[in-house]
Amino acid sequence: EIVLTQSPGALSLSPGERATLSCRASQSVSSGNLAWYQQKPGQAPKLLIYAASTRATGIPARFSGSGSGTDFTLTISRLEPEDFAVYYCQQYGGSPLFTFGPGTKVDIK
Amino acid sequence: QVQLQESGPGLLKPSEPLSLTCTVSGGSISSYYWSWIRQSPGKGLEWIGYITYSGTTNYNPSLKSRVTISLERSTNQFSLKMSSLTAADTAVYYCARVRVTVYGEMIYYAFDMWGQGTMVAVSS
Numbered sequence: 001e002i003v004l005t006q007s008p009g010a011l012s013l014s015p016g017e018r019a020t021l022s023c024r025a026s027q028s029v030s031s032g033n034l035a036w037y038q039q040k041p042g043q044a045p046k047l048l049i050y051a052a053s054t055r056a057t058g059i060p061a062r063f064s065g066s067g068s069g070t071d072f073t074l075t076i077s078r079l080e081p082e083d084f085a086v087y088y089c090q091q092y093g094g095s096p097l098f099t100f101g102p103g104t105k106v107d108i109k
Numbered sequence: 110q111v112q113l114q115e116s117g118p119g120l121l122k123p124s125e126p127l128s129l130t131c132t133v134s135g136g137s138i139s140s141y142y143w144s145w146i147r148q149s150p151g152k153g154l155e156w157i158g159y160i161t162y163s164g165t166t167n168y169n170p171s172l173k174s175r176v177t178i179s180l181e182r183s184t185n186q187f188s189l190k191m192s193s194l195t196a197a198d199t200a201v202y203y204c205a206r207v208r209v210t211v212y213g214e215m216i217y218y219a220f221d222m223w224g225q226g227t228m229v230a231v232s233s
Contacts, residue, residue, distance in 0.1 A: 032215075035220075044205075044223035044224065045203075045220070050208065051212065051217040051219075054210075056219075097159075097167060097169075097218075098156035098218070100156070101153075
């Protein structure tokens with residue numbers, strides 16, 4: 001199983017600040033098959049990034065993804081009030097085919 | 110705009126079977142892959158399995174012996190059946206669409222549309 005580790009577990013920032021979230025895989029993620037999701041309380045996760053760096057439809061340009069192999073990063077360039085949420089990474093290609101990280105909570109400082 | 114909606118019982122007893130249905134509106138189920146994912150405080154997000162538009166399935170090995178996912182094209186629905194429930198199966202269950210993106214020789218997979226989720230509690 002490819003285990004995803006996210007760091008930090010929680011991040012306290014102010015609106016306008018930059019957020020850098022890390023996702024590390026226990027083995028190389030096939031072809032950069034890594035996605036990022038945002039989840040707010042009481043809601044389903046929402047796809048932000050797929051293929052490590054491609055923004056999903058309608059996702060603002062302040063969200064960007066990078067990385068390859070075992071190390072991936074989600075960057076939010078300037079936090080907006082609606083960005084405070086939990087963020088998950090997800091890989092495809094291991095066994096099981098899909099696994100998720102434990103999440104990083106971004107809250108308001 | 111495609112929407113997904115889960116339906117099914119919210120409370121079950123240990124050893125009982127679970128049956129959930131996901132209704133897809135605003136688009137045809139006869140394209141894309143369709144998946145079930147659950148979320149619990151203890152185990153986080155866990156992928157259960159998917160079914161392709163042609164009916165091919167793939168399951169999480171840890172659940173494979175207890176799970177069946179099927180398509181019902183006539184009603185634009187897909188379903189999840191899980192047997193021998195225990196308290197460890199208590200979770201919010203989501204249905205989701207799998208986006209399959211082809212870039213040359215590379216194929217990428219992600220869950221691009223989700224239902225709102227349905228809480229399933231297993232308790233005697």
